[in-house]
Amino acid sequence: AGGRLGDQVMAMIRMEKLPKGLPLALSGSVWRGNPYFYDAFVSHTEELTPVVPKFEPVIGVLIRTGCRLKGSFGEKDFAALYERYPEFRYDLKISKERQGGEKHVTG
Numbered sequence: 596a597g598g599r600l601g602d603q604v605m606a607m608i609r610m611e612k613l614p615k616g617l618p619l620a621l622s623g624s625v626w627r628g629n630p631y632f633y634d635a636f637v638s639h640t641e642e643l644t645p646v647v648p649k650f651e652p653v654i655g656v657l658i659r660t661g662c663r664l665k666g667s668f669g670e671k672d673f674a675a676l677y678e679r680y681p682e683f684r685y686d687l688k689i690s691k692e693r694q695g696g697e698k699h700v701t702g
Contacts, residue, residue: 596632596635597629597631597632597633597634597635597636597639598635598636598638598639600636600639601635601636601637601638601639601640602639604619604636604639604640604643605639605640605642608642608643615642615643616642616643616644617642617643617644618643618644618645618646619640619643619644619645619646620646620647620648621633621645621646621647621648621687622647622648622651622652622685626687627685627686627687633687647685647687648685649673649677649684649685650676650677650680650683650684650685651683651684651685653683654676654680654683657676658672658676
């Protein structure tokens with residue numbers, strides 16, 4: 596299933612003539628705790644850069660509000676959210692072979 600999803604993504608990228616090396620955000624429950632799905636997907640999308648969020652999307656409201664109130668949202672702010680809302684951390688359990696290949700975004 597991961598490989599087929601990767602093939603579909605690559606077909607869409609070719610069809611839309613999108614650039615190689617495009618960052619691709621991985622979010623949603625299908626990725627959580629499923630290293631086989633992740634490995635199969637990534638092996639079919641080697642031209643892309645997987646980007647893994649630090650939090651579930653609901654935390655975006657807090658980040659946006661923080662930006663509006665303070666004018667910025669830095670690493671200390673992210674650390675505070677990470678500490679305060681551990682249940683909303685986006686924990687993508689990937690295989691040891693793939694660790695380090697993905698990027699984590701902070702916003």
